[in-house]
Amino acid sequence: MLRYLxxxxxxxxxxxxxxTVLSFALLHLAPGDPAQILLRNQGALLTQTTVEKMRAELGxxxxxxxxxxxxxxxxxRLDFGVSFRTGQxxxxxxxxxxxxxxxxxxxxxxxALLWSVPLGILAAVYRDTLLDHASRLLALVGxxxxxxxxxxxxxxxxxxxxxxxxVLGRGSLAHLVLPAITLALSLAPVYMxxxxxxxxxxxxxxxxxxxxxxxxxxxxxILRHGLRTALIPVVTLFGMTLAHLxxxxxxVETIFAWPGIGQLAVEAILNRDFPVVQAFVxxxxxxxxxxxxxxxxxxxxxxxxxxVEG
Numbered sequence: 001m002l003r004y005l006x007x008x009x010x011x012x013x014x015x016x017x018x019x020t021v022l023s024f025a026l027l028h029l030a031p032g033d034p035a036q037i038l039l040r041n042q043g044a045l046l047t048q049t050t051v052e053k054m055r056a057e058l059g060x061x062x063x064x065x066x067x068x069x070x071x072x073x074x075x076x077r078l079d080f081g082v083s084f085r086t087g088q089x090x091x092x093x094x095x096x097x098x099x100x101x102x103x104x105x106x107x108x109x110x111x112a113l114l115w116s117v118p119l120g121i122l123a124a125v126y127r128d129t130l131l132d133h134a135s136r137l138l139a140l141v142g143x144x145x146x147x148x149x150x151x152x153x154x155x156x157x158x159x160x161x162x163x164x165x166x167v168l169g170r171g172s173l174a175h176l177v178l179p180a181i182t183l184a185l186s187l188a189p190v191y192m193x194x195x196x197x198x199x200x201x202x203x204x205x206x207x208x209x210x211x212x213x214x215x216x217x218x219x220x221x222i223l224r225h226g227l228r229t230a231l232i233p234v235v236t237l238f239g240m241t242l243a244h245l246x247x248x249x250x251x252v253e254t255i256f257a258w259p260g261i262g263q264l265a266v267e268a269i270l271n272r273d274f275p276v277v278q279a280f281v282x283x284x285x286x287x288x289x290x291x292x293x294x295x296x297x298x299x300x301x302x303x304x305x306x307x308v309e310g
Contacts, residue, residue: 101260105245108183120195139189239291
């Protein structure tokens with residue numbers, strides 16, 4: 001196990017290095033000069049002298065390998081430089097927004113699992129019944145609704161018409177309800193259909209028939225034996241969903257003016273704020289890589305048949 005873990009950590013370092021090189025190259029290949037955008041936002045006169053002076057202040061006048069090495073050397077020490085747009089340290093900006101995104105993602109995942117796991121189990125146990133067909137129809141409808149449309153619909157119904165929840169911002173539990181429900185309704189159908197499909201397959205396995213033949217109760221057979229195996233693909237989806245939500249809540253954060261890192265990344269991309277974008281890409285890549293590693297290690301706990309070989 002230790003050799004496997006060490007090997008995966010080495011691979012993680014190589015992958016992150018390759019991603020930083022690729023993201024750095026793509027940022028500098030894309031059109032748009034950060035110096036000109038910054039001067040334009042400040043209302044300054046765009047002349048060759050002012051643009052060159054701003055590029056020198058931002059360090060963009062150096063050769064690209066020098067710029068990358070300087071950024072990488074700082075990133076190893078968790079120093080991602082300062083934002084072109086605000087002048088604040090990038091790490092401070094990300095940490096200031098990370099809490100909001102984690103809060104929203106965690107709330108959405110909890111709601112999605114509270115809805116999808118019971119529905120998925122019931123749909124598998126009562127397969128091809130009215131309950132199964134109704135749950136699959138709900139999952140299809142939920143998966144088909146765009147999150148931006150659903151968010152606007154919830155705002156109109158529960159904030160504008162009923163006045164139950166605030167529309168924009170973050171500050172109380174009431175502010176969290178609508179964006180969390182919007183995200184959860186897009187996640188729950190995927191989990192529900194995956195749990196149903198895998199539990200249906202698991203309940204047809206030989207070890208399930210053996211457990212029933214030994215006199216185990218139906219509840220124990222389903223929850224103890226069947227569901228444990230059916231949850232293995234769900235763990236993979238859970239890890240990927242958690243990592244994806246750290247940067248994939250952009251639409252919902254924009255609609256509800258939720259101050260997360262997704263909204264920060266969009267602002268940085270539009271303003272060509274290289275240090276913020278590079279740090280965001282590195283953070284998101286690290287989240288995906290660690291989620292993959294955690295999922296692989298957790299497999300062993302869920303299914304004794306899975307073993308990590310050296």
